[in-house]
Amino acid sequence: MSRREIEKKITEFWNKEQFFQRSVSERSVDDEYVFYDGPPFATGVPHHGHILGLTSKDVFPRYWTMRGKRVERKWGWDCHGLPVENIAEKELGIKQKNEIEVMGVTKFNEFCRSKVFYFANEWKKTVETMGKWIDFDNSYKTLDTTYMESIWWIFQKLYNEGFIYEGKKILMYCPRCQTPLANSEIQMDNSYKEVTEKTATVGFKIKGREDEYLLAWTTTPWTLIGNVALAINSKLSYAMIDVFGKKFILARDLVEKNFKHFELTKEIPGKELLGLEYEPLYEVPTDEKKGYYVIDGEEGVTSEDGTGIVHMAIYGEFDYQMIRKYNMPIIQHIGKDGSLVLGPKEWIGMWFKKVDREVIDDLYSRGLLVEAKEYTHSYPFCYRCETPLIYNAVDSWFVDIQKIKPKLIQKAQEINWYPENIKEGRFKYILETAPDWSISRNRFWATAIPVWKCECGKIKVIGSIKELKENAVEEISSEVDLHKHIVDGIHLKCDCGKEMTRIPEVLDCWFESGSMPFASKHYPFENKDWLAKNYPADFISEYIAQVRAWFYYMHVIGVLLMDKAPFKNVVVSGTILASDGSKMSKSKKNYTDPNVLFETYGADSMRFYLMSSQLMRAQDLNFLDDNVKEIHKKLMMILSNVKNFYELFASENNVFNDVLSENVLDKWMISRTNELIKNSTKNMDDYNTLGVCKDVLEYVDELSTWFVRRSRNRFKSEDLKEKREAIRTLAYALDSLSKIIAPITPFIAEEIYQALRKTKYEKNVSVHLEDWPKSNEELIDETLHKDMNKVREVISIALEERNKAGVAVRQPLKKVIVSGALIDKKFFDIILDELNVKEVELIEGEFSVTLDTNLTKDLLLEGAARDLMRKLNESRKEMGLTIKDSVVLNVLTESEMLKEMINTFSNDLKKSAQLREINFTPSLASSKEILIQKEKLLFELTK
Ligand SMILES: [Zn+2]
Ligand SMILES: [Zn+2]
Numbered sequence: 001m002s003r004r005e006i007e008k009k010i011t012e013f014w015n016k017e018q019f020f021q022r023s024v025s026e027r028s029v030d031d032e033y034v035f036y037d038g039p040p041f042a043t044g045v046p047h048h049g050h051i052l053g054l055t056s057k058d059v060f061p062r063y064w065t066m067r068g069k070r071v072e073r074k075w076g077w078d079c080h081g082l083p084v085e086n087i088a089e090k091e092l093g094i095k096q097k098n099e100i101e102v103m104g105v106t107k108f109n110e111f112c113r114s115k116v117f118y119f120a121n122e123w124k125k126t127v128e129t130m131g132k133w134i135d136f137d138n139s140y141k142t143l144d145t146t147y148m149e150s151i152w153w154i155f156q157k158l159y160n161e162g163f164i165y166e167g168k169k170i171l172m173y174c175p176r177c178q179t180p181l182a183n184s185e186i187q188m189d190n191s192y193k194e195v196t197e198k199t200a201t202v203g204f205k206i207k208g209r210e211d212e213y214l215l216a217w218t219t220t221p222w223t224l225i226g227n228v229a230l231a232i233n234s235k236l237s238y239a240m241i242d243v244f245g246k247k248f249i250l251a252r253d254l255v256e257k258n259f260k261h262f263e264l265t266k267e268i269p270g271k272e273l274l275g276l277e278y279e280p281l282y283e284v285p286t287d288e289k290k291g292y293y294v295i296d297g298e299e300g301v302t303s304e305d306g307t308g309i310v311h312m313a314i315y316g317e318f319d320y321q322m323i324r325k326y327n328m329p330i331i332q333h334i335g336k337d338g339s340l341v342l343g344p345k346e347w348i349g350m351w352f353k354k355v356d357r358e359v360i361d362d363l364y365s366r367g368l369l370v371e372a373k374e375y376t377h378s379y380p381f382c383y384r385c386e387t388p389l390i391y392n393a394v395d396s397w398f399v400d401i402q403k404i405k406p407k408l409i410q411k412a413q414e415i416n417w418y419p420e421n422i423k424e425g426r427f428k429y430i431l432e433t434a435p436d437w438s439i440s441r442n443r444f445w446a447t448a449i450p451v452w453k454c455e456c457g458k459i460k461v462i463g464s465i466k467e468l469k470e471n472a473v474e475e476i477s478s479e480v481d482l483h484k485h486i487v488d489g490i491h492l493k494c495d496c497g498k499e500m501t502r503i504p505e506v507l508d509c510w511f512e513s514g515s516m517p518f519a520s521k522h523y524p525f526e527n528k529d530w531l532a533k534n535y536p537a538d539f540i541s542e543y544i545a546q547v548r549a550w551f552y553y554m555h556v557i558g559v560l561l562m563d564k565a566p567f568k569n570v571v572v573s574g575t576i577l578a579s580d581g582s583k584m585s586k587s588k589k590n591y592t593d594p595n596v597l598f599e600t601y602g603a604d605s606m607r608f609y610l611m612s613s614q615l616m617r618a619q620d621l622n623f624l625d626d627n628v629k630e631i632h633k634k635l636m637m638i639l640s641n642v643k644n645f646y647e648l649f650a651s652e653n654n655v656f657n658d659v660l661s662e663n664v665l666d667k668w669m670i671s672r673t674n675e676l677i678k679n680s681t682k683n684m685d686d687y688n689t690l691g692v693c694k695d696v697l698e699y700v701d702e703l704s705t706w707f708v709r710r711s712r713n714r715f716k717s718e719d720l721k722e723k724r725e726a727i728r729t730l731a732y733a734l735d736s737l738s739k740i741i742a743p744i745t746p747f748i749a750e751e752i753y754q755a756l757r758k759t760k761y762e763k764n765v766s767v768h769l770e771d772w773p774k775s776n777e778e779l780i781d782e783t784l785h786k787d788m789n790k791v792r793e794v795i796s797i798a799l800e801e802r803n804k805a806g807v808a809v810r811q812p813l814k815k816v817i818v819s820g821a822l823i824d825k826k827f828f829d830i831i832l833d834e835l836n837v838k839e840v841e842l843i844e845g846e847f848s849v850t851l852d853t854n855l856t857k858d859l860l861l862e863g864a865a866r867d868l869m870r871k872l873n874e875s876r877k878e879m880g881l882t883i884k885d886s887v888v889l890n891v892l893t894e895s896e897m898l899k900e901m902i903n904t905f906s907n908d909l910k911k912s913a914q915l916r917e918i919n920f921t922p923s924l925a926s927s928k929e930i931l932i933q934k935e936k937l938l939f940e941l942t943k
Helices: 003-017 019-025 048-066 082-092 097-103 105-115 120-129 145-160 183-187 221-226 252-259 317-325 352-365 401-414 421-433 465-471 509-514 528-534 550-562 594-601 603-611 625-647 664-685 689-715 720-741 746-756 782-805 825-835 857-878 896-904 906-912
Strands: 074-077 135-141 164-174 192-205 212-218 229-232 237-243 246-251 263-269 293-296 310-312 369-380 390-399 416-418 451-453 459-461 499-502 537-543 567-573 813-819 837-843 848-851 887-892 915-920 928-932 935-942
Touching: 003 019, 003 594, 003 603, 003 746, 048 120, 048 537, 048 567, 048 603, 082 105, 097 105, 120 594, 145 164, 145 459, 145 509, 145 550, 192 221, 192 352, 212 221, 212 310, 221 352, 229 317, 237 252, 246 252, 310 317, 317 390, 352 369, 401 421, 401 550, 416 421, 421 550, 509 550, 537 550, 550 567, 594 603, 594 625, 603 625, 603 689, 603 746, 625 689, 625 720, 625 746, 664 689, 664 720, 664 782, 664 825, 689 720, 689 825, 720 746, 782 813, 782 825, 782 848, 813 825, 825 837, 857 896, 857 906, 857 928, 857 935, 896 906, 896 915, 896 935, 906 915
Parallel strands: 074 135, 212 246, 229 293, 416 567, 537 567, 813 837, 887 915
Antiparallel strands: 164 390, 192 212, 192 369, 229 310, 237 246, 237 263, 451 459, 451 499, 813 848, 887 935, 928 935
């Protein structure tokens, strides 16, 4: 059976016995380990990155369950916002926002609702395939009315406490989606792209001077229509150059760089330019404020590129600050939909990016364009629809981050980050530099903002369905849905007697997911006591881009509501890249479908690979399928083999905690097991799966290539005590190991655990209902570990010697001479047996290992006996015999040497190949012919 087939069987067993439910319900409600599952969108199928998160969020809850905690895990779905709206738009063929208004928000939103769970089944399948335990069917959803009601309550509370305000801000804006985007949305997932476009260097004619121009450079020629000022740096030096009779002013430092062929006629200190008025390039209606003159932009203007003179329109963060500072006219010449609304008549209605070309041609024909050049720079695009973003002044609702900032920073000190450096690094920086949080979206499919306004100027903010009913003009059912298309139809009674109307905006979906600790519990309408007892969460985990997204927003809302950070421990993972280090991309097909990897190697291998990688230390990983294969080979196959070996003896043993053997190999294995338990406990407590995985790999290697291999004869021993000790030690090791690996590789852990028990899969016991093992410090003998390592080193050197001398391991040798290592006698048997020598000789001096390779007649006879044993056992295998079947050996040979050998070693031969008797015969019917030390022998085995 493939790993995948085995894993499927185990999943069925788990489901049948309801082990997940039991692993939660059998733990006390008074001792919870609280875990928040960040809700994913179901608008795509799960990819490698999701699988990483799903694994890490399964491993630690499983571990803490084994530590005795009650760990409730409820799946969550992020249902709102642009990811869903964009799918709906695509399917409905919507190109512009107003088409949604034309078709009706109700129809659009209901279509969105129908698309939210489009891939939910794919997720369910993946979660099950991975062996992840979570309550999937009773998931919370951000579109639940209970969830949205909590959001309203949170909004109202923050509004009443003065943490939410309405204002105008310059924000990155998508003219296609017609909504501002949050900073984090632009920072996430590579919104910036390299673009090459035409830039313009343009002369602005100075008023009252003959042919004198101020020279400005822009990467966005369309913004020139809305120009209201030119900013210089009064500390810089400027110069005038002569270009075919026209005089242009620019920063002195940039003359050589860009205009070295033209004559420099005069130098001008920057401050002499301040206040100079110029003629607008385009006539557009403005308010009465004064514009079109030179202002001081100070450090915001440099002489690094361009001309050292910056053209100012509202479409830039710095520009807008300056325009506000100097109280200049605000010209918004681009409409909400990205088309030109002010400027030359023939361009009105044109898409703003198309205006670039028109402006360049027009200024050229008017003799104002000095240069138009291709320029490559990075520019932000909408992460959903890939439209180039613009800065725009928009009305928006904000969370007043500046007001709460000192507290956000202070409360963040309570959080433990894994890796640690994020605490004082990235997260602190994000908090310190955070702008106010724009939480309103001019969109459709999300929780409606619960704000109603009246003509008289009054504002009412609603915090619950009950309150809505009490204040509504219309009759409202208790099952009212809080989406825009429903609540827009509800009006409130104003004190002035008129009706209040809801504002059109909906909430940022990060406000929803950031409120998850409360809204998923319908707090404070339900679970008030529970939350008081179980806030903050013990653990959360997501990939690094969520530091400035979900982690940050959850922190803001948590601190605002509870005056306490919402999580105690946070594991931050890195980003999974394709094998060549590029971004994984569906269209480039540069990665293997995770389902194929699950089919080929099983989920355990994938889980172990991810948990053993630097991803768990927030570093990126080039994902290599070969490494999953390697773990399959090095861990899963080896563990299966050890387990299969044990199963040969499983019926003879039912004891898994016997640690009393005096045998040195047993003592060593028991000691190593306790060391593994001790270290793994510490590592898991530190959320360090890398450490656990590294130790497990080493341990499994020692268990299989040393302990089991060196103990094979004891397992077959007729000395029952010796045999029992070996079996029980292996049982102890496997039983402990199954518990240690249970959180990371839950399937093979279960498989081993069941294999140890005679009730295999029949009784409703599972490794995942077990307690985490406790290490017994008294059983850890570090000297023994060191000694055993030395013994293994001696053996490996000696085997190399044998190899060099060309003597097969089957051929016994006289002795091994070890110099400069104090090896205790108790290890001699291991060395003698492993090296197939008769004697260990210790001498003092420099450390060295020498084999005596002289062969005596006795040694040669013994070597011949070993050869024969091997052939006999090969034959047994071919005949399909098991350890229990005894046989008769019939031999025919002329060789005196071989006859002597058989007579001398008849007992050993009988034991090794389970022979009842050995007969020399003059003839053989169906026999095998072999050569031993170049002499001929025929033999036959009969039952
Ligand atoms: Zn967009
Ligand atoms: Zn009113």
